[in-house]
Amino acid sequence: MTSSKTASTPKRTYDALLHDIEAGLRSGRIKLGDQLPGERILAEKYGISRASVREAMRILDVMGILRSSSGSGPKSGALIISEPSAGLSSALRLHVASSRLPVADIVETRILLETWAARTAVERGNSTGLEQAREFLEAMDAPDIDRETFHALDAQFHVALSALAGNVVIETMMESLSGSIRGYVKETLDALEQWPDVLAKLRTQHHAIFDAVQTRNGDHAAELLHSHIVWLYDQARHQSHAGS
Numbered sequence: 001m002t003s004s005k006t007a008s009t010p011k012r013t014y015d016a017l018l019h020d021i022e023a024g025l026r027s028g029r030i031k032l033g034d035q036l037p038g039e040r041i042l043a044e045k046y047g048i049s050r051a052s053v054r055e056a057m058r059i060l061d062v063m064g065i066l067r068s069s070s071g072s073g074p075k076s077g078a079l080i081i082s083e084p085s086a087g088l089s090s091a092l093r094l095h096v097a098s099s100r101l102p103v104a105d106i107v108e109t110r111i112l113l114e115t116w117a118a119r120t121a122v123e124r125g126n127s128t129g130l131e132q133a134r135e136f137l138e139a140m141d142a143p144d145i146d147r148e149t150f151h152a153l154d155a156q157f158h159v160a161l162s163a164l165a166g167n168v169v170i171e172t173m174m175e176s177l178s179g180s181i182r183g184y185v186k187e188t189l190d191a192l193e194q195w196p197d198v199l200a201k202l203r204t205q206h207h208a209i210f211d212a213v214q215t216r217n218g219d220h221a222a223e224l225l226h227s228h229i230v231w232l233y234d235q236a237r238h239q240s241h242a243g244s
């Protein structure tokens with residue numbers, strides 16, 4: 001009963017420009033730090049309006065491929081950058097917010113990535129970046145730490161640990177995920193009355209995870225990460241059910 005074909009993305013006037021930039025990046029013709037020609041030149045080259053060029057630039061900007069510059073003149077061309085987690089992160093956050101990406105699935109993905117990363121980091125004997133993780137860990141021990149700072153450091157700690165595996169795609173995905181994770185963790189934990197208890201528990205869990213990685217016990221680190229993430233998510237769920 002397929003009455004109508006699924007509408008494919010309609011062709012946009014600036015598609016050629018986007019494809020050209022993608023092809024240029026792949027072939028190395030366009031490199032990081034390059035400045036794109038100005039709006040007028042691009043409009044002429046692709047036979048599209050300047051408004052269409054601006055629309056394409058905005059898309060690339062949101063995807064973390066380009067930093068647009070304001071103003072006109074010879075220096076007004078946008079710069080090619082690469083911030084993959086910026087683009088992925090905002091997309092993930094928005095889709096979690098719109099409930100198309102359920103938090104439970106984000107949590108599962110997080111468990112998958114983080115436990116894999118811990119085991120792999122130990123297997124590969126990677127320790128570059130361990131000091132970075134330790135700095136975040138110790139910063140979370142500050143006695144007068146506020147919740148906001150704690151959540152930020154918590155997210156950075158997990159990204160740093162995942163980065164130990166040495167896989168930049170996993171690292172980027174973790175950076176992206178951490179944005180959406182922080183959203184739900186913050187909302188729910190902020191409402192908790194017993195925050196000091198939660199804080200103490202989180203600190204203990206983080207230290208145990210770090211020690212397991214440092215002493216090269218990958219399986220143990222993975223188990224601890226698993227229960228830490230599940231425990232946190234349970235707190236968040238209970239809180240959201242208790243809320244009125």
Ligand SMILES: [Zn+2]
Nearest residue numbers: 154158206228
């Ligand atoms: Zn944590």
